[in-house]
Every structure is written in structure tokens, then in C-alpha cells.
Amino acid sequence: MRRTLRVILGDQLSRSLSGLRGLDRDRDVVLMAEVAAETDYVPHHPKKIAFLFSAMRHFAAELGAAGVEVDYVRLDDPGNSGSLRGEVVRAVARYGAARVVATEPGEWRLLEDMRGWSAAAGVPVEIRDDDRFFCSRAEFARWADGRRQLRMELFYRMMRQRTGLLMEDGKPVGGRWNYDVENRKRLPAGVATAEPLRVAPDAITEEVLALVARRFGDRFGALRPFWFAVTAEQARAALEHFVAHALPSFGDYQDAMREGDDWLFHSALSQYINAGLLLPREVVGRVLAAWRERDLPLNSIEGYIRQIIGWREYVRGIYWLRMPEYATLNGLGNTRPLPAFYWTGETELRCLRQALDQTRREALSHHIQRLMVTGNFALLAGVVPDQVCTWYLAVYADAYEWVELPNTLGMVMHADGGYLGSKPYAASGAYINRMSDYCAGCRYDVAKKNGPDACPLNYLYWNFLAENEVKLRRNPRLAQMYVTLDRLGDERRRAIRDDARRFLDALEPWRADA
Ligand code: FAD
Ligand code: DLZ
Numbered sequence: 384m385r386r387t388l389r390v391i392l393g394d395q396l397s398r399s400l401s402g403l404r405g406l407d408r409d410r411d412v413v414l415m416a417e418v419a420a421e422t423d424y425v426p427h428h429p430k431k432i433a434f435l436f437s438a439m440r441h442f443a444a445e446l447g448a449a450g451v452e453v454d455y456v457r458l459d460d461p462g463n464s465g466s467l468r469g470e471v472v473r474a475v476a477r478y479g480a481a482r483v484v485a486t487e488p489g490e491w492r493l494l495e496d497m498r499g500w501s502a503a504a505g506v507p508v509e510i511r512d513d514d515r516f517f518c519s520r521a522e523f524a525r526w527a528d529g530r531r532q533l534r535m536e537l538f539y540r541m542m543r544q545r546t547g548l549l550m551e552d553g554k555p556v557g558g559r560w561n562y563d564v565e566n567r568k569r570l571p572a573g574v575a576t577a578e579p580l581r582v583a584p585d586a587i588t589e590e591v592l593a594l595v596a597r598r599f600g601d602r603f604g605a606l607r608p609f610w611f612a613v614t615a616e617q618a619r620a621a622l623e624h625f626v627a628h629a630l631p632s633f634g635d636y637q638d639a640m641r642e643g644d645d646w647l648f649h650s651a652l653s654q655y656i657n658a659g660l661l662l663p664r665e666v667v668g669r670v671l672a673a674w675r676e677r678d679l680p681l682n683s684i685e686g687y688i689r690q691i692i693g694w695r696e697y698v699r700g701i702y703w704l705r706m707p708e709y710a711t712l713n714g715l716g717n718t719r720p721l722p723a724f725y726w727t728g729e730t731e732l733r734c735l736r737q738a739l740d741q742t743r744r745e746a747l748s749h750h751i752q753r754l755m756v757t758g759n760f761a762l763l764a765g766v767v768p769d770q771v772c773t774w775y776l777a778v779y780a781d782a783y784e785w786v787e788l789p790n791t792l793g794m795v796m797h798a799d800g801g802y803l804g805s806k807p808y809a810a811s812g813a814y815i816n817r818m819s820d821y822c823a824g825c826r827y828d829v830a831k832k833n834g835p836d837a838c839p840l841n842y843l844y845w846n847f848l849a850e851n852e853v854k855l856r857r858n859p860r861l862a863q864m865y866v867t868l869d870r871l872g873d874e875r876r877r878a879i880r881d882d883a884r885r886f887l888d889a890l891e892p893w894r895a896d897a
Contacts, residue, residue, distance in 0.1 A: 385481035387411045388474055392467070392493075393421065393435040394783055395486055396442040397659035398615070401511040402486035408450050412478055415443050416470040417458035424492070425777040428604035430611070430746040431654075433595040434780050437588040437613040438658055444587070445614070454478075458594060468496055468503055475504040483508040489657075490784040491706040515662055516699060517546060517692050523700030532802055533701065536561065539693035548667065549688055561689065562634065562682035569818060570639040570647065577629035579651035580621040581610035588613055603726050603778060605744050611654065611780070618652070618660035625650040626673045634683035638751050640734075640819035645741050649749040650687070653781035656695075663691050698789035701803055710788060713768050714800040715851055720892035721770035725757070732839065733825035734815045735760055746780040751818065753779075758795035759810050763843040764887055765850065768798040770895075806860040809847055812838035833878040839886050846883035849876065 389402055389411055403413075417439065422432055436458070443455045454477075456463055456470055464470055471483060483501075487510050488494055494510075501508040512519065518526075526541060527533055540560055543549060549556045570576075584592060588609065596606055612618040629648040636647050655661045667688060674684040702709065724730040728739040738752040748757075753775070761771045768791070775791045776782045793803030812829040816822040822829040822838070831837035848855065848868050856865050871879070 386478050388471070388478060388480040388483045389413045390467070390471060390483060390485040391415050391442070392486075392488055393417075393439050394489055394658045395513075396438055396615070397515060397662060398445075399515075399662070400486050400659065401514055402484050404511075406451065408452075411452070412474075412480070413443075413446055413451055413453045414456070414470065414474045415439055415453060416456040416463070416467060418456075418463065418466050418470060419458070420466040422458070422599065425773050426602050427599075428742075428746040428778050428780065429595050429599045429602055429606040430604055430609060431780040431782070432599055433588070433591050433606060433609060434611045434613065434654060434746075435658060436595065437584075437591040437611075438660060440587050440591065441614045458598065467493070468500055471500050472504045475506055480506060482506050484511065485509070486511050487513050489513070489786075491702075491710075492784075515659065516696055517542060517663060518696045518700060520700065520703045523696070524704055527700065527704055532805070533697075534805065535693055535697045535803075538697045538700070539689055542692045542696065546692065548671070548692060549685060557681045557685070562685045565682040566634045566637040566686050567818075568635045568639065570636050570641050570644075572820075574636075576636075576641070576644055576647045577625075577632075579610075579646055580612070580617075580624035581608075582612045582617050582621075584609050585613075603743060604746055612660065615660045618655035619665075621655065622650075622652060622661060622666060622669055625652060626669055630670065630673060630683055630687065631677075631679050632683065634680060634686040637686055638755075638818055640737075640751055640756075640815075640821065642733075642737060642820050642824065645745060645748075647749065651747060654747065656691075657781045657783060657786065663695065667691055695786065698793075698803075699785050701789045701793065702785040705799075705802070706788075709792065709799065710769075710772070710784075712792060712798045712800070714798045715765065715796070715854060717765040717767050717796070717798075719765045719767065719887065719890075720894075721761070721766050721774060722764070722890040723893045724891070725774050726893060731826045732760070733827075734819065734821040737821055742778050746778065748779075753790070754795060754808055755810055755814060755818070758791070759808065759814075759840070760843075762796055762807055762809055763840065763847045764890070765847070766796075768792050768796045770893065771796060773895075801858070806858055807847075807855070809844060810840070811844035812840040815840065833875070833882050837882065839882075842879045842882040843886070845871070845876075845879045849879065 389406060391413055417436055443453045446453050454474055464473060483506060485497060488497060497510055592606060592609055612621050632648040639647055652661060656663060656666060670684060670687050673679060728736060728743055730736055734756045738748050738756040741748045772788055772791045776784060776787045789803055793799045797807035816829045827838040828836050829838040832841050845868060848864055855861050
């Protein structure tokens with residue numbers, strides 16, 4: 384009897400994966416491959432590559448220990464063709480496989496490629512749905528049908544009702560759908576925060592770290608210290624650690640930032656969930672169990688569940704609904720190249736320096752840093768969305784296009800004309816000062832509105848509203864901002880424009896080919 388080849392990608396490391404269902408241990412062979420096409424389509428952070436390669440190698444070993452035959456192609460194996468398609472073609476020939484079974488990938492470009500595998504390998508290729516999500520692509524499309532603009536809050540309520548999570552007699556637990564108003568507290572000085580669980584690298588990880596240092600050591604990002612979990616068991620321990628130490632205060636300080644504090648009360652679990660080491664269902668189940676066991680604050684529990692069954696599922700739905708044209712959108716008509724400091728970290732704005740430095744060290748930063756620091760600056764500076772998206776896709780250990788693109792292009796850059804979110808998350812220095820202690824040590828003065836020492840976010844904010852007036856003035860959520868802009872006199876408006884020009888023109892642009 385001829386064999387079935389089962390292909391598992393680097394972010395499909397789940398034993399319950401659809402592509403593994405019905406596997407016949409006596410006949411089937413699993414293919415996993417480290418390939419240059421995946422390491423190089425954007426300059427991924429070395430820590431992200433090391434995390435995935437180590438997790439892939441551990442997953443292959445686990446399958447092997449469970450009696451599954453695994454063909455694992457390493458990046459430096461002689462004969463490695465450099466692409467997933469090439470490896471599928473080679474493996475089909477090696478095993479005389481009759482067919483290939485795979486789970487749909489998380490990126491459009493790879494799904495397109497996968498659709499060509501059958502012709503290339505000369506055997507049928509079955510592409511199965513990825514059902515590790517709460518909401519299927521078809522269900523999301525049904526929900527979105529006929530809506531000109533989507534709103535996460537409405538999607539989230541539908542998901543709460545559909546799953547019954549945090550529901551009581553058909554009503555939201557506690558009487559409200561959303562406790563976000565309680566989740567915007569500034570972190571008081573002296574409050575001790577939590578750290579994610581750190582796992583020491585084992586021999587497999589050390590071998591991967593040596594490979595990654597050799598091959599990708601010149602890229603943006605520090606490889607060590609490397610502390611990520613690389614197995615499902617370790618990732619579950621990281622989840623337990625989060626639930627024990629950070630979850631109770633997750634809600635209160637969800638939007639806070641503090642100098643030198645990388646994690647506050649965030650879970651640092653997204654890289655594990657997105658690679659398949661943790662399933663969203665088990666994360667939600669564990670958080671709800673902890674709530675019942677320990678009577679934890681509802682604003683933390685609801686806030687966390689909303690991120691997983693709300694935002695995470697919502698952005699995935701939008702990605703598949705709107706690709707491939709979504710990636711090309713530039714609704715505000717931005718033309719400025721990404722400033723080079725995104726890749727060097729060299730900027731005098733302390734908030735940006737902090738977020739960029741953390742990104743370089745850890746290949747992670749928390750949501751408010753991504754949205755309101757690195758994202759807000761790119762929005763105010765009018766950077767070309769495509770270059771911003773490339774940066775976010777490359778530098779974060781949890782980044783795959785299905786989740787990165789809607790967050791960056793839609794939520795941060797408002798490049799989809801308000802399809803994902805009702806208004807741009809634009810902010811001046813006052814927001815950063817309210818939510819962090821960054822401004823105290825900054826070379827710029829957050830209290831000054833104009834001039835060489837003023838916080839650039841202050842004049843860039845008003846300049847952004849002025850420059851995009853035609854597209855944004857009619858947005859009811861920005862009405863008050865335009866009333867204020869209208870009240871600024873001609874002299875102040877001129878100063879805003881001149882300061883913004885001077886500052887933006889002095890930014891060194893990133894050159895992709897440099
Ligand atoms: P927590 O704050 O502990 O949140 C819990 C979990 O909720 C996360 O682990 C994540 O799985 C989920 N979640 C929260 N917010 C979102 C969201 N907006 N979209 C999807 N899932 C969410 N998240 C990614 O997983 N991959 C990305 O490539 C990514 N790119 C982003 C780009 C931008 C510009 C922005 C603004 C956000 C992006 N996010 C992305 C969302 C969010 O910033 C990260 O999920 C979060 O910072 C991960 O850290 P954490 O695990 O500590 O999250
Ligand atoms: C991100 C990534 C990297 C860096 N390397 C590999 C790899 O060598 N082999 C592999 O199967 N997957 C890798 N991945 C994850 C894929 O890029 C991911 O599966 C697609 O982007 C779809 O989400």
C-alpha cells in the first residue's frame with residue numbers, strides 16, 4: 384500500500400492538528416522542514432527562528448517517541464531545496480507517496496503556494512481547515528456578510544453568546560460585556576510586577592542556537608538570553624505561571640507601561656499559542672478555572688478572554704476575508720519610508736527607545752508598546768503601511784501575517800479606511816505620559832507643544848489630523864479633535880506644520896536593500 388505524506392509547518396505544532404487526524408502509524412510519514420524560503424521572506428528576528436526551529440525539533444522528537452515516522456529536514460542538510468514545495472516534491476519521490484495531507488497555513492502567500500504542490504509533486508494534496516480557532520473562516524464570513532465596517536465588540540458579543548463563555552442565563556456575567564474602563568490604570572510606583580516563566584535551553588535548543596547564530600547572527604535582534612518554552616509541556620507550565628502570578632492584575636494594568644519593565648502583567652504566551660504549543664481553548668479553559676477556584680477580579684478575566692476569543696479571532700477572520708487585496712491598502716495615502724531607527728533603535732524619543740530595545744532583546748513587546756508607541760509613531764509620521772507591516776512581521780516571535788497584518792495595517796495604520804476599527808489610535812505625548820513613566824527621563828519635554836525641545840508626538844499629532852483632514856474630519860469619533868484643531872490660531876498651526884516638517888525631514892529612511 385502506498386504511503387501518505389503529512390506535512391506539518393513550523394506554526395502547526397499541535398498534536399490535535401487536523402492534518403494529523405487519521406494518521407496511520409504503519410504507513411504514513413510526517414514531513415517537517417527548516418527552509419530558507421521561510422526564514423528569509425522577511426528578516427525574522429533570530430530569536431523567533433530559534434524558537435520555531437527548536438520547537439519543531441522537539442515536536443518531531445515527540446511524534447517519533449509516539450511511534451510516528453518523521454522525516455525532519457534541517458536547514459543545513461545537504462540537498463535541502465530551500466522551500467517547502469521543494470521539500471514536499473523531494474519527499475513524495477523518496478517515499479513513493481500516493482498523496483499529501485496538510486493543514487492550511489496561516490499566510491496567504493503560502494496557501495497559494497500549497498495549492499501548487501499537487502501539480503509540482505504529481506499527487507493529490509488535501510488541504511484541511513485549521514480548526515484550532517474558535518471561529519471558522521466560513522462562520523466569520525457569514526457574520527461579516529453585509530456589514531460595510533466591522534466592529535470587534537459586536538463580533539466578541541456574538542462569540543460570547545455562541546460559546547457560552549462568561550455567560551449566565553443568556554446574559555454576560557457581572558451584567559456587562561466589557562470591563563475595559565477599569566483596565567486603563569497607570570501603574571503606581573513601587574508595585575511589583577510579574578515575569579514570564581523562563582526555561583533553560585536544553586541540548587536541542589543549544590544546537591539550534593549555534594545554527595541560528597551562524598546563519599542569522601547579523602540580523603536585527605538578540606539571540607540570547609533564550610528562555611522560551613519549546614514544548615507543549617513547557618508552554619503549559621508558562622500558562623500556569625501566568626495564571627498564578629500575573630492574571631489577577633492583568634486587567635488593571637493592561638495599558639500601563641513602565642521604564643525597564645518588559646512584561647508588567649502580560650502573559651507573554653502569544654508565541655506559544657500561535658505556534659500551536661498551546662491551544663486557545665486550553666488557555667481560555669485554564670483562565671476560567673482559575674477564576675472559579677480563586678475568585679479573581681472579573682475585569683482581568685473578561686479582559687483576557689476578550690483578547691483570545693475576541694481580538695485574536697477577529698483579526699484572523701478579517702485577514703482571510705479580505706486577502707490578498709487587504710495587504711495592498713494604503714487608505715491615508717502615506718509615502719514616507721520607515722525610519723531607519725526602527726531597525727537600529729537609535730532615537731532620542733525615550734518611549735520608542737524602550738519599546739525598540741525590548742523588541743531587539745526579547746522579540747516581544749506588549750500590546751500598548753506595539754499600538755501606542757511604535758505604531759502611533761508610524762501612524763503620525765505617515766509611514767508607508769507595507770514597510771511598517773514588514774517590520775512587525777519580522778521582529779516579533781509571535782508574528783504571522785494572519786495576525787500581524789490586520790493589527791498593523793488596520794488597527795495601527797488605519798490603512799483599511801476604518802474597516803477594522805472606527806478611528807485611528809493617534810495620540811500625543813500626553814497619552815504616553817499618562818500611561819508610563821518614560822517621559823520623565825526623555826530628552827524632549829512632554830509639556831512643550833512646539834519648538835526643538837517639545838515632545839515630537841505633540842506637534843506630529845496635530846499635524847497628522849491637519850494633513851489627513853479630508854479623510855478624517857467627518858469621522859464622528861474625531862469630531863472633538865477637529866473642533867480643537869479649528870480653535871488653534873494660524874500661528875500655532877504654522878508652528879505645528881514647520882516643526883513636523885523639520886522633524887520628519889531629518890529622519891533617516893530605512894533602505895530595504897541596504
Ligand atoms: P497579553 O496581553 O497577555 O494578551 C493575551 C493574548 O491575547 C495574547 O497572547 C494574544 O494571543 C491575544 N491577543 C491580544 N491582543 C491581540 C490582538 N490585537 N490580536 C491578536 N491576538 C491578540 N499578536 C500576535 O500574536 N502576533 C502578531 O504578529 C501581532 N502583531 C501586532 C502588531 C501590532 C501593530 C499590534 C498593535 C498588535 C499586535 N499583536 C500581535 C497583538 C498583541 O500585541 C500581542 O498579541 C501581545 O502583545 C502578545 O503579548 P502577550 O502574550 O503578553 O499578550
Ligand atoms: C516563521 C517560520 C520560519 C522562520 N521557518 C520555518 C521553517 O523553516 N519551516 C516551516 O515549516 N515553517 C517555518 N516558519 C513558519 C511558516 O512561515 C508559517 O507556517 C507560515 O508563515 C504560515 O503561517
